[in-house]
Amino acid sequence: MIARSPVILVFDSGLGGLTVFTEIVKARPDARFVYVADDAAFPYGAWPEAELVERITALIGRLIAAHAPDCVVIACNTASTLALPALRARHTLPFVGTVPAVKTAAERSASRIFSVLATPGTVARDYTRSLIGIFASDCDVTLVGSTRLAALAESHMRGETVADDAILAEIAPCFVEREARRTDVITLSCTHYPLLLPRLQALAPWPVTWIDPAPAIARRVGHLLGQAPSGRPDGEAVIGFTAGAPNTALAPMLEAFGFERLLADPLEAAE
Numbered sequence: 001m002i003a004r005s006p007v008i009l010v011f012d013s014g015l016g017g018l019t020v021f022t023e024i025v026k027a028r029p030d031a032r033f034v035y036v037a038d039d040a041a042f043p044y045g046a047w048p049e050a051e052l053v054e055r056i057t058a059l060i061g062r063l064i065a066a067h068a069p070d071c072v073v074i075a076c077n078t079a080s081t082l083a084l085p086a087l088r089a090r091h092t093l094p095f096v097g098t099v100p101a102v103k104t105a106a107e108r109s110a111s112r113i114f115s116v117l118a119t120p121g122t123v124a125r126d127y128t129r130s131l132i133g134i135f136a137s138d139c140d141v142t143l144v145g146s147t148r149l150a151a152l153a154e155s156h157m158r159g160e161t162v163a164d165d166a167i168l169a170e171i172a173p174c175f176v177e178r179e180a181r182r183t184d185v186i187t188l189s190c191t192h193y194p195l196l197l198p199r200l201q202a203l204a205p206w207p208v209t210w211i212d213p214a215p216a217i218a219r220r221v222g223h224l225l226g227q228a229p230s231g232r233p234d235g236e237a238v239i240g241f242t243a244g245a246p247n248t249a250l251a252p253m254l255e256a257f258g259f260e261r262l263l264a265d266p267l268e269a270a271e
């Protein structure tokens with residue numbers, strides 16, 4: 001545990017990591033948060049593995065040098081399932097990743113049929129397949145690699161209209177019926193997807209349990225850094241985008257999430 005308020009770097013390819021950020025703020029409201037969206041490379045889900053791991057490790061190295069965080073949260077399944085071993089090998093500070101909640105899904109599924117909804121990158125990873133082998137070998141698991149859902153979530157956050165049909169086409173393969181049994185749990189294994197949760201619930205062909213891992217990730221950060229000492233004032237949250245300042249239409253949404261400032265260049269130290 002550290003005596004001063006910690007600096008927490010939260011990283012994603014876009015706005016999806018905000019679902020994780022919101023939960024971590026509840027655990028450590030006194031922290032200084034630096035949220036970085038690598039939107040210059042969005043979507044990560046379509047990147048070849050070798051190039052993506054190189055990009056992420058180089059970028060995180062520069063962000064650590066610029067912001068000196070006490071902890072880095074990789075709030076992206078596509079990045080975590082690929083780059084965590086390389087990041088941990090290079091840096092001594094703690095990394096918290098976001099990986100498909102296969103264990104929780106297996107624990108909660110009564111029908112023993114569940115789906116992992118993720119990016120094409122995450123469903124293709126050895127890491128994801130090994131989680132299924134370890135925790136869900138007695139379940140019928142459907143891996144659904146959505147090519148469009150993360151981008152639809154970004155559009156939704158930008159206030160654009162996202163058609164029901166477009167969302168339904170992405171989630172429909174998650175709903176599987178086998179004689180008398182059917183899918184009863186779906187893991188939201190891309191941090192963008194919980195941004196659309198009310199739409200997903202409304203469009204689901206039948207009710208299922210949707211698993212958003214963000215609260216569990218926040219608990220992990222709380223264990224690592226300790227809880228905020230009582231009476232300590234709230235910290236600060238700043239956000240930066242690798243593609244440069246976003247459209248000003250995004251400003252009210254970012255303010256609503258609690259960001260006080262936009263970093264002109266997230267690779268430079270923030271003052």
Ligand code: DGL
Binds near residue numbers: 044076078189
């Ligand atoms: N938010 C990211 C994740 O959790 C992925 C979105 C993308 O494809 O960049 O996997």
